[in-house]
Amino acid sequence: MPRHISEHTGERIAQYRKLRHLTQRELAARAHISYSMLTKVEQGAKPATPTVIAAVARALFVQTVDLTGQPYMTELQQDELDVLIQPIREALDLYDLGADPEIAPRSVDELHSAAEHLCAQIRETRIKDAARALPALMIEATTAAHAAPSEKAWQVLASTYRTAYDITTKLGYSDLCVVALDRMAWAAERASDPVVAGVRQYLRSLVYLRSGQYDIGKRLVGVGMGTLEQADRSRIRDVAVGQLHLGAAMLAARSGDGDTAAEHIADAGRIAEATGEAMRVHWLSFGPTNVAVHQVATLAEQYRYAEAVRAAGQVQIPAEWPASRAAAHIAEVARAQLWIGRSEASLKSLQHARELAPQQMRYHPMVRETVAGLVSARRSMPDTLTNMAHWVGI
Incomplete structure (x- = not known):
C-alpha cells in the first residue's frame, strides 16, 4: 500500500528528534540550519534538501537513509527488485x-563484453535486467580472475563490482554499495590499474557526500588525485581527474564553500575542453555536458535556485547521453523549479525524468521529496500529480 504523505522525510526527522529528546530549536542549532x-x-x-538531510542526520547520529526511508521496500517488492539483492x-x-x-568461465574478452553490456543497461536505467544478470557474471569473473590472473581479468571483475555499486546505490542499499567499493579496490589493486583505483576514490567520495561527511569526502578526492598521478598521461586519466574535480565541486558546494566549488568547476571545464565528450570511459560520462550539469547542481546546493534554473536553460543534453545522467539532471532542475515557485514546470520536469529513467526515478529520494513538496504546495492536485505521488509511494 502507498505510504501516507505524513511519512515524508520531515516526519521521520521529527520522530528521531523526539527520540533524542530535542526541541526543534535545539536540533536546528545542532545541525546548523535555520529553525x-x-x-x-x-x-x-x-x-528536505540533501544538505539539510545530511546535516540533521549528523546531529541526530543516524544515517541519511534512516531519514529518507531507504530502501523503499514496498515499491521494491512491487517491482520484484528486492529478491535480486540477496544474490548480489x-x-x-x-x-x-x-x-x-x-x-568453466568464458574467455576474458567475452567476459569483458558481458560486463560492458551490464554497464550499458545501467546507463539505460534497465536496473532490473542488470541486477538479474550481475550475480552470475560476478561469480564467473571471480573464477576467471583467480584461475588465470591478468590485468584485464581483474579489470573485468572490478567492472562487475562497479555495477554492483551502481545498482545498490540506486536502490538505496547503502551498506552494500560500500562493500562493492571495497571489492572494487581489491580488484583494482590486483590489476595494478591506478585509473580504476582513482575512480573508486571518486565513488567513495560520493558515499560521503550523500552522508554529509564532506571533510572525509574531500580527503578521498585528494587521495584519488594522488593515485591518478601514478597513471600514464592519457585521455582516460584526464577524464578521471576531471570527474574528481566535479566531485570536489559538489562537496564544496554542500559544505557552503561556493568559491572553491566554482574553482573546481572551472578546472573540470578546462579539462573537458581537451577531452571532449567522453561518455564511456571507465563507467564515467565526463565532458562539457557533465561540467554544465554539475554547474547547475552546485548552484542548487547553495540554494541559488533561480540561478540554477537559468543555467539549466543553457544546457543542451546530447541525444546519446546516458538516460541515467539526463534523468538525474532533470530531477535536479525540478527541485530547483519547486523552490522558486514554478510548480507546474517542476511537475513537467519530473514527468520527463520519469519517462527517461522510470526505474531509477522511482527510487530517487530527491524525486520523492520534490513530489511531496508539490503535493503540499498544491491545494488541488491534477491527475498527473496524483499519479506521480502514488507511483513513488506517497
Whole structure:
C-alpha cells in the first residue's frame, strides 16, 4: 500500500528528534540550519534538501537513509527488485575464495563484453535486467580472475563490482554499495590499474557526500588525485581527474564553500575542453555536458535556485547521453523549479525524468521529496500529480 504523505522525510526527522529528546530549536542549532527551515521541513511544507538531510542526520547520529526511508521496500517488492539483492550480496562475498572448480568461465574478452553490456543497461536505467544478470557474471569473473590472473581479468571483475555499486546505490542499499567499493579496490589493486583505483576514490567520495561527511569526502578526492598521478598521461586519466574535480565541486558546494566549488568547476571545464565528450570511459560520462550539469547542481546546493534554473536553460543534453545522467539532471532542475515557485514546470520536469529513467526515478529520494513538496504546495492536485505521488509511494 502507498505510504501516507505524513511519512515524508520531515516526519521521520521529527520522530528521531523526539527520540533524542530535542526541541526543534535545539536540533536546528545542532545541525546548523535555520529553525524556520526545520519547522517547515518537519511539517512537510518544504522538501528536505540533501544538505539539510545530511546535516540533521549528523546531529541526530543516524544515517541519511534512516531519514529518507531507504530502501523503499514496498515499491521494491512491487517491482520484484528486492529478491535480486540477496544474490548480489552473496556474489560479493565470494571475492577471495579462489576459482570455483564447477565453473568453466568464458574467455576474458567475452567476459569483458558481458560486463560492458551490464554497464550499458545501467546507463539505460534497465536496473532490473542488470541486477538479474550481475550475480552470475560476478561469480564467473571471480573464477576467471583467480584461475588465470591478468590485468584485464581483474579489470573485468572490478567492472562487475562497479555495477554492483551502481545498482545498490540506486536502490538505496547503502551498506552494500560500500562493500562493492571495497571489492572494487581489491580488484583494482590486483590489476595494478591506478585509473580504476582513482575512480573508486571518486565513488567513495560520493558515499560521503550523500552522508554529509564532506571533510572525509574531500580527503578521498585528494587521495584519488594522488593515485591518478601514478597513471600514464592519457585521455582516460584526464577524464578521471576531471570527474574528481566535479566531485570536489559538489562537496564544496554542500559544505557552503561556493568559491572553491566554482574553482573546481572551472578546472573540470578546462579539462573537458581537451577531452571532449567522453561518455564511456571507465563507467564515467565526463565532458562539457557533465561540467554544465554539475554547474547547475552546485548552484542548487547553495540554494541559488533561480540561478540554477537559468543555467539549466543553457544546457543542451546530447541525444546519446546516458538516460541515467539526463534523468538525474532533470530531477535536479525540478527541485530547483519547486523552490522558486514554478510548480507546474517542476511537475513537467519530473514527468520527463520519469519517462527517461522510470526505474531509477522511482527510487530517487530527491524525486520523492520534490513530489511531496508539490503535493503540499498544491491545494488541488491534477491527475498527473496524483499519479506521480502514488507511483513513488506517497
